[in-house]
Amino acid sequence: MPREIDRRAARTRKALHEALLALMLRKGYEALSVQDIIDEADVGRSTFYAHYTGKEDLLRSGFRMLREELKEAQSAARAGAEASHDDPLGFSTAIFEHAARYADHYRTMIGGRGGAVTENEIRLILSEMVRQELPPTLHDEAIPRDFVVQFIVGAFLTTLNWWFERKPKLPPSQVDAMFRSLVLDGLSPLIGGDRRSVDSQAAKSR
Amino acid sequence: MPREIDRRAARTRKALHEALLALMLRKGYEALSVQDIIDEADVGRSTFYAHYTGKEDLLRSGFRMLREELKEAQSAARAGAEASHDDPLGFSTAIFEHAARYADHYRTMIGGRGGAVTENEIRLILSEMVRQELPPTLHDEAIPRDFVVQFIVGAFLTTLNWWFERKPKLPPSQVDAMFRSLVLDGLSPLIGGDRRSVDSQAAKSR
DNA sequence: GAAAAACCCGAACAAGCTGTCCATCATCAT
DNA sequence: ATGATGATGGACAGCTTGTTCGGGTTTTTC
Numbered sequence: 001m002p003r004e005i006d007r008r009a010a011r012t013r014k015a016l017h018e019a020l021l022a023l024m025l026r027k028g029y030e031a032l033s034v035q036d037i038i039d040e041a042d043v044g045r046s047t048f049y050a051h052y053t054g055k056e057d058l059l060r061s062g063f064r065m066l067r068e069e070l071k072e073a074q075s076a077a078r079a080g081a082e083a084s085h086d087d088p089l090g091f092s093t094a095i096f097e098h099a100a101r102y103a104d105h106y107r108t109m110i111g112g113r114g115g116a117v118t119e120n121e122i123r124l125i126l127s128e129m130v131r132q133e134l135p136p137t138l139h140d141e142a143i144p145r146d147f148v149v150q151f152i153v154g155a156f157l158t159t160l161n162w163w164f165e166r167k168p169k170l171p172p173s174q175v176d177a178m179f180r181s182l183v184l185d186g187l188s189p190l191i192g193g194d195r196r197s198v199d200s201q202a203a204k205s206r
Numbered sequence: 207m208p209r210e211i212d213r214r215a216a217r218t219r220k221a222l223h224e225a226l227l228a229l230m231l232r233k234g235y236e237a238l239s240v241q242d243i244i245d246e247a248d249v250g251r252s253t254f255y256a257h258y259t260g261k262e263d264l265l266r267s268g269f270r271m272l273r274e275e276l277k278e279a280q281s282a283a284r285a286g287a288e289a290s291h292d293d294p295l296g297f298s299t300a301i302f303e304h305a306a307r308y309a310d311h312y313r314t315m316i317g318g319r320g321g322a323v324t325e326n327e328i329r330l331i332l333s334e335m336v337r338q339e340l341p342p343t344l345h346d347e348a349i350p351r352d353f354v355v356q357f358i359v360g361a362f363l364t365t366l367n368w369w370f371e372r373k374p375k376l377p378p379s380q381v382d383a384m385f386r387s388l389v390l391d392g393l394s395p396l397i398g399g400d401r402r403s404v405d406s407q408a409a410k411s412r
Numbered sequence: 413g414a415a416a417a418a419c420c421c422g423a424a425c426a427a428g429c430t431g432t433c434c435a436t437c438a439t440c441a442t
Numbered sequence: 443a444t445g446a447t448g449a450t451g452g453a454c455a456g457c458t459t460g461t462t463c464g465g466g467t468t469t470t471t472c
Contacts, residue, residue, distance in 0.1 A: 006418065158356050240429075
């Protein structure tokens with residue numbers, strides 16, 4: 001049954017994806033040529049174009065697989081701890097642990113190595129995740145929900161990037177704690193002027 | 207005296223910079239070729255290479271000018287309102303107003319149109335500014351100062367990007383207020399669970 | 413096991429971009 | 443005005459890209 005994909009084709013595609021990953025870590029996506037990829041993968045020129053229309057097509061193909069996998073991880077994390085309501089941003093832990101496990105993949109995406117396409121893709125994926133986890137209503141209508149989503153996504157990318165560039169690699173739990181401290185409470189607790197009382201949203205001390 | 211630069215040279219460079227700016231807004235930096243630039247600027251091929259070693263050199267040259275100008279704006283803002291201590295992040299207003307005035311320039315840098323070089327440059331410039339304005343000591347030593355700086359810079363870029371993509375263009379003051387609300391106080395005031403006093407994740411015992 | 417189908421490979425091709433060279437010409441200082 | 447300076451445009455070889463084609467190999471199907 002030709003229902004399945006030919007083994008040779010599967011082998012070729014896998015080789016191309018691995019070559020792309022390795023080369024992106026070494027040189028970055030934009031500086032890459034198709035020649036480099038087929039040379040690294042040891043694949044003929046026409047073979048490459050028989051599978052993909054160019055290097056961007058190959059890159060996007062990889063993202064389709066990653067997106068599926070990340071959604072699974074999110075579902076699993078949500079099923080494991082259904083504290084979605086009393087613990088906002090609870091899914092951040094799962095993301096940082098996932099990033100620690102697939103550090104190479106994440107490194108190709110974060111920090112400018114991946115080019116504009118990669119940046120866009122990872123932003124879209126994270127945006128969708130955050131949008132699902134964020135409560136549907138916010139207490140302050142002056143701040144659009146859309147903006148809050150982008151803010152959180154940006155904080156994720158910033159944190160991941162800083163984490164990967166760090167010399168001694170911190171454990172995911174510690175990075176997660178720092179991330180949540182800044183995103184949830186802001187940096188008022190860190191600097192002198194705690195101007196929380198200025199706002200009408202007074203501190204509801206227990 | 208040929209102390210000053212030849213007028214012809216100045217004219218050529220200005221044309222090249224304007225062409226680069228226009229083309230970056232239209233096609234993005236990475237998709238640009240030297241051919242496109244000299245065609246847009248109506249300049250000969252060898253003329254281009256007589257001034258710059260390539261398109262990246264031209265891009266960086268533009269940044270040298272922008273950096274000077276931004277530092278001036280920062281100094282002016284600091285001189286105008288020397289509330290640097292009782293008003294943290296006070297310089298954010300100046301940045302958003304500057305961005306509103308030079309919207310085209312900023313648009314080329316934010317949102318992936320500028321490529322890796324641009325992203326790096328703007329991050330460096332903003333990092334230096336933030337580092338200067340941030341108090342030297344933080345109340346929580348568990349969070350590195352370096353990480354806080356990157357967090358703020360990322361928030362700036364996220365906010366600027368969201369602002370530019372927005373259909374009806376909001377005034378700088380409003381964007382600034384939203385930015386400061388999120389960065390200073392976090393999103394705890396926005397969502398239900400105000401878990402400020404909770405340090406350990408003992409969410410299950412409830 | 414054999415025929416048929418699908419796939420991989422290598423070479424060759426036009427088209428486009430890159431960086432450099434040199435002769436020409438406009439602009440500058442004297 | 444008149445050399446001297448240096449900006450200018452066009453032509454050049456070298457390289458990468460994306461496509462096409464025929465021959466050879468592996469896989470699937472019967």
